[in-house]
Amino acid sequence: MNAPLIYALTGAALFVFGVTGLMLQAHLLRKILAFNVMGSGIFLVLVGLAQRTGIPDPVPQAMVLTGIVVAIAATALALALARQLLDQSGEMRLPEEEAGKDKLDV
Amino acid sequence: MFDPIPWLILSPLIWATLAFVQGPGRGGRLAVAGVALQLALAATLAQQIIAGGARVYAVGGWGAPLGIDLAADGLSAVMLLLTQAVALPLAFYARAYFAAHAAPLRYFWPLTGYLLAAMNALFLSADVFNIYVTLELLGLAAVGLVAVAGGAGPVSAAMRYLLATLLGSGAYLLGVALLYGVYGSVSLAALAPLIAADAPTAVSLAAALMLLGLMLKTALFPFHFWLPPAHGNAPAPVSALLSALVIKASFYLILRLWFDLFAPIASVTAAQFLGALGAGAVIWGSLLALRQTHLKMLVAYSTVAQVGYLFLIFPLATGAAAEVAASAWQGGALQAVAHGLAKAAMFAAAGAMIAATGRDEIAGLAGVATRLPLTLFTFVLAGMTIMGLPPSGGFSAKWLLLGAALASGQWWWIVVMLAGGLLSAAYVFKVLRQAFLPAEEAAHFKPLPRTLEWPAFLLALASLLLGLWASEMLNLLGAA
Numbered sequence: 001m002n003a004p005l006i007y008a009l010t011g012a013a014l015f016v017f018g019v020t021g022l023m024l025q026a027h028l029l030r031k032i033l034a035f036n037v038m039g040s041g042i043f044l045v046l047v048g049l050a051q052r053t054g055i056p057d058p059v060p061q062a063m064v065l066t067g068i069v070v071a072i073a074a075t076a077l078a079l080a081l082a083r084q085l086l087d088q089s090g091e092m093r094l095p096e097e098e099a100g101k102d103k104l105d106v
Numbered sequence: 107m108f109d110p111i112p113w114l115i116l117s118p119l120i121w122a123t124l125a126f127v128q129g130p131g132r133g134g135r136l137a138v139a140g141v142a143l144q145l146a147l148a149a150t151l152a153q154q155i156i157a158g159g160a161r162v163y164a165v166g167g168w169g170a171p172l173g174i175d176l177a178a179d180g181l182s183a184v185m186l187l188l189t190q191a192v193a194l195p196l197a198f199y200a201r202a203y204f205a206a207h208a209a210p211l212r213y214f215w216p217l218t219g220y221l222l223a224a225m226n227a228l229f230l231s232a233d234v235f236n237i238y239v240t241l242e243l244l245g246l247a248a249v250g251l252v253a254v255a256g257g258a259g260p261v262s263a264a265m266r267y268l269l270a271t272l273l274g275s276g277a278y279l280l281g282v283a284l285l286y287g288v289y290g291s292v293s294l295a296a297l298a299p300l301i302a303a304d305a306p307t308a309v310s311l312a313a314a315l316m317l318l319g320l321m322l323k324t325a326l327f328p329f330h331f332w333l334p335p336a337h338g339n340a341p342a343p344v345s346a347l348l349s350a351l352v353i354k355a356s357f358y359l360i361l362r363l364w365f366d367l368f369a370p371i372a373s374v375t376a377a378q379f380l381g382a383l384g385a386g387a388v389i390w391g392s393l394l395a396l397r398q399t400h401l402k403m404l405v406a407y408s409t410v411a412q413v414g415y416l417f418l419i420f421p422l423a424t425g426a427a428a429e430v431a432a433s434a435w436q437g438g439a440l441q442a443v444a445h446g447l448a449k450a451a452m453f454a455a456a457g458a459m460i461a462a463t464g465r466d467e468i469a470g471l472a473g474v475a476t477r478l479p480l481t482l483f484t485f486v487l488a489g490m491t492i493m494g495l496p497p498s499g500g501f502s503a504k505w506l507l508l509g510a511a512l513a514s515g516q517w518w519w520i521v522v523m524l525a526g527g528l529l530s531a532a533y534v535f536k537v538l539r540q541a542f543l544p545a546e547e548a549a550h551f552k553p554l555p556r557t558l559e560w561p562a563f564l565l566a567l568a569s570l571l572l573g574l575w576a577s578e579m580l581n582l583l584g585a586a
Contacts, residue, residue, distance in 0.1 A: 042279050046287075050287055088261060
């Protein structure tokens with residue numbers, strides 16, 4: 001097993017952890033952290049896979065920089081929304097779906 | 107020759123920033139002028155494409171692989187035209203809508219501008235990474251718009267939408283990372299000839315991840331959970347923008363990826379699976395629309411159902427004869443445009459009815475037929491496209507899809523389309539029936555400005571006339 005593959009597999013594992021957390025954690029702060037873990041996993045795959053020739057490739061590094069900027073903006077928006085939700089409902093979690101809205105119970 | 111490509115992205119960026127500085131009043135006027143300019147630009151681009159074929163523009167004079175290329179062909183021109191043609195009446199509508207509300211929404215115009223800039227850039231992108239960036243910009247602007255009115259309902263709907271859209275673009279970006287790892291390129295034009303039927307497993311995995319992410323963003327059944335609360339809780343102009351345009355952007359990408367990039371590895375099984383999800387959306391979305399007690403939620407679930415039709419392209423066009431595939435593809439593209447116009451009209455009309463009656467429940471609509479005849483007529487015309495009655499654009503689209511299903515002998519999709527048509531007639535008539543009841547004694551109707559009714563009517567009329575213009579649109583679609 002060579003180094004790029006180790007990076008890529010670690011990245012894939014982080015992605016899976018992140019997605020699982022994003023879906024299963026109820027607390028919004030944990031969801032936002034899970035999103036960042038997922039993002040780091042993707043960036044690791046992007047940089048790791050591309051250096052197979054042994055020479056670092058600048059293109060994916062530029063892409064990861066762009067990706068980090070996007071992730072920061074998304075995290076900031078998520079935190080602002082979570083804060084507003086906390087102010088208005090007093091809870092850091094999403095309310096359950098309203099009963100009957102997405103169900104066919106007659 | 108004047109090149110409209112960069113200005114289609116710059117114009118909304120400029121007026122959005124000015125609108126942010128100037129506040130909502132002047133911002134609205136700037137937006138109307140800006141979108142009108144963009145409509146002219148998109149029409150110019152469409153003419154250039156019909157005359158001279160697909161266009162490529164190297165941003166800043168730095169072409170790929172060092173810089174970023176923008177590209178436009180028939181499909182992008184159609185989507186660009188649709189975007190500006192829906193946004194212009196909605197800009198007039200939104201000015202009237204927010205003028206009637208006490209607290210003008212400060213961030214509506216800037217966010218709408220950034221949304222349009224992201225969408226135009228997405229339709230003009232020529233590489234999978236640039237597409238990722240525009241997808242994220244689009245998602246963040248759309249989430250901001252859902253939350254623009256504040257309040258616990260919209261904010262939690264926006265949060266749910268944000269998490270779904272971030273998960274979707276995350277899956278997409280992982281697909282991009284795998285593609286780059288295998289081929290060392292992100293350009294659509296460079297990747298397309300490299301991907302062959304014997305591509306490594308990583309490419310199939312990348313395709314699956316990218317398509318899954320985009321399906322989540324398009325709210326294809328069973329990933330539709332975020333759409334009804336987000337589109338139902340937002341102010342009416344925002345719901346119209348989101349339902350008509352934003353989900354079409356990710357659908358456009360699915361079309362591009364499936365037919366341009368991954369065509370050699372697209373299997374009939376995968377296509378049938380996508381079609382099955384689409385059929386599920388048509389049936390489930392229509393049944394739930396029928397069950398709603400609130401007008402905007404009904405219209406939102408109708409979007410879930412109509413998205414399903416779009417995905418019937420894949421089983422009909424994959425592995426079929428060239429003629430059948432072309433008819434399915436054209437039908438799907440026409441459905442995207444017809445639904446965009448009709449759903450914008452429907453949400454705008456719903457918003458006008460809610461503004462006049464002061465109630466969001468369908469039960470509160472009694473008397474609308476006599477007090478708001480134009481708005482109800484708008485709802486009916488838009489409903490005709492949703493149901494697929496002739497001569498609407500929705501009819502031409504469903505006719506082409508039905509033809510493709512007959513020609514390829516896949517009768518089960520015909521059953522789905524007919525059942526969906528009947529169910530959509532049921533939920534449109536559910537609204538009409540209530541609207542034609544006599545008004546209650548205590549009911550109070552607020553008079554509406556004309557600018558709140560006419561833009562929606564024009565959109566509905568356009569969706570109807572699209573059936574007559576279909577050949578011109580298909581002509582532009584075919585220009586490569």
